[in-house]
Amino acid sequence: MKTITLDIAGALGNVISEADVNALRGEADAALDKLNNGTGAGNDFLGWVNLPSTMGINLIKDIEDTAEQLRKDCEVVVAIGIGGSYLGAKAVIEALSNSFDKNQKVIFAGQNIGEDYLHELQAYLADKKFGIIVISKSGTTTEPAIAFRLLKEQLEKQLGKAEASKRIVAITDAKKGALRQLATEEGYKTFVIDDNVGGRFSVLTPVGLLPIAVAGFDIKALVEGAKNMEEFTRNAGEYNTAELYAMTRNALYRAGKKIEILVNYNPKLHYLAEWWKQLYGESEGKDGKGIFPAAVDNSTDLHSMGQWIQEGERTIFETVISVEAPNNTVVIPTDEANLDGLNYIAGKRVDEVNKMAELGTRIAHIDGNVPNLRITIPALTEGYLGEILYFFEKACGISGYMLDVNPFNQPGVEAYKRNMFALLAKPGYEEATAAIQARLK
Numbered sequence: 197m198k199t200i201t202l203d204i205a206g207a208l209g210n211v212i213s214e215a216d217v218n219a220l221r222g223e224a225d226a227a228l229d230k231l232n233n234g235t236g237a238g239n240d241f242l243g244w245v246n247l248p249s250t251m252g253i254n255l256i257k258d259i260e261d262t263a264e265q266l267r268k269d270c271e272v273v274v275a276i277g278i279g280g281s282y283l284g285a286k287a288v289i290e291a292l293s294n295s296f297d298k299n300q301k302v303i304f305a306g307q308n309i310g311e312d313y314l315h316e317l318q319a320y321l322a323d324k325k326f327g328i329i330v331i332s333k334s335g336t337t338t339e340p341a342i343a344f345r346l347l348k349e350q351l352e353k354q355l356g357k358a359e360a361s362k363r364i365v366a367i368t369d370a371k372k373g374a375l376r377q378l379a380t381e382e383g384y385k386t387f388v389i390d391d392n393v394g395g396r397f398s399v400l401t402p403v404g405l406l407p408i409a410v411a412g413f414d415i416k417a418l419v420e421g422a423k424n425m426e427e428f429t430r431n432a433g434e435y436n437t438a439e440l441y442a443m444t445r446n447a448l449y450r451a452g453k454k455i456e457i458l459v460n461y462n463p464k465l466h467y468l469a470e471w472w473k474q475l476y477g478e479s480e481g482k483d484g485k486g487i488f489p490a491a492v493d494n495s496t497d498l499h500s501m502g503q504w505i506q507e508g509e510r511t512i513f514e515t516v517i518s519v520e521a522p523n524n525t526v527v528i529p530t531d532e533a534n535l536d537g538l539n540y541i542a543g544k545r546v547d548e549v550n551k552m553a554e555l556g557t558r559i560a561h562i563d564g565n566v567p568n569l570r571i572t573i574p575a576l577t578e579g580y581l582g583e584i585l586y587f588f589e590k591a592c593g594i595s596g597y598m599l600d601v602n603p604f605n606q607p608g609v610e611a612y613k614r615n616m617f618a619l620l621a622k623p624g625y626e627e628a629t630a631a632i633q634a635r636l637k
């Protein structure tokens with residue numbers, strides 16, 4: 197059976213040896229044990245660990261039915277959410293969609309507070325039959341709340357309150373938060389985000405699954421792929437690739453490689469990297485520690501960031517995600533005049549050239565002292581995407597415990613919110629408002 201694989205050979209050499217990686221085996225096993233047995237910090241947020249294997253068939257069916265109804269009723273559905281309530285669905289939908297499809301079924305809002313973005317969105321929806329999936333675990337996040345208030349008003353003006361409420365689905369906490377209260381009062385269809393699943397680990401809950409299903413993709417296959425990876429990474433040992441990834445990146449970090457660049461050679465993976473950045477950034481960046489997660493899209497970024505990566509400060513390593521087989525075939529044609537000099541690759545598939553760009557870069561970067569890890573996905577399908585999502589989640593939990601942080605909280609995210617609320621004079625922030633205004637005088 198094909199599965200995603202991890203190759204760390206390109207990371208071994210000048211900076212770390214195989215022995216350095218293997219020396220972390222005990223730490224990785226202990227970290228995995230904490231995840232499996234719920235004995236580590238943040239253990240009230242481990243609901244994601246067994247999520248794929250315990251997901252009820254009724255829940256999947258409810259999500260599929262709700263998605264089907266939204267697809268029938270709406271030309272377009274706006275998924276409103278930010279951070280973990282946005283990036284997982286966006287990553288999967290981007291990876292599986294046609295890059296040039298102008299009639300996307302799912303579009304996103306609430307992930308920024310750009311006035312022009314929201315204005316353009318309202319204009320785009322003005323003559324369309326649309327629906328809304330509003331997603332917020334806390335139910336109190338400002339960015340999605342603003343987008344929802346605007347679009348709810350627009351939908352109610354278009355359809356009237358009663359009809360509009362049939363096209364709105366809320367995904368939030370079972371009891372707490374303003375969104376739960378609003379959904380109850382307005383009679384929206386709702387899905388629950390369980391207390392024990394944090395935002396950035398929620399892609400395999402209705403948070404990710406409903407928008408993905410509305411976009412027309414097979415969520416059963418996605419969960420099945422994740423379930424396979426749950427199985428592969430359950431037990432400690434040399435075949436556990438999540439442990440190996442966590443061990444290798446921690447060995448590199450301890451050897452001075454403070455930045456990890458996630459590299460793809462397929463533009464459809466741009467948002468997978470954005471999801472990964474949140475997962476690792478919020479999970480590990482605390483207590484003055486943590487690898488800085490960065491990302492590039494190659495070969496595009498070889499023409500912008502390539503110089504830095506090849507010859508800049510040697511504090512980086514890279515993890516390449518390589519898609520083994522594209523879903524389509526494009527062959528480079530022969531041209532009799534050959535004025536562009538490309539006949540030497542005529543007859544080759546575009547992917548063959550892409551793979552040579554990848555291999556050439558890998559060799560150059562290893563020569564340039566950039567350790568290289570390589571994850572291969574057999575193809576961009578729901579199943580393999582489910583595998584890689586779960587793989588990164590599991591490795592993140594292991595890696596965070598190896599770093600000796602609580603991988604499941606995000607206290608730092610609150611700092612900007614406190615200041616923003618104080619600056620906007622939110623009720624309850626009177627003292628903070630006075631203090632921040634005094635600082636700005």
Ligand code: PA5
Pocket residue numbers: 278279280281331332333334335336337340394395396397478606609
């Ligand atoms: O990982 C997290 O918990 C956060 O990044 C959240 O996903 C993000 O802040 C959105 O929160 P909420 O779903 O409560 O609106």
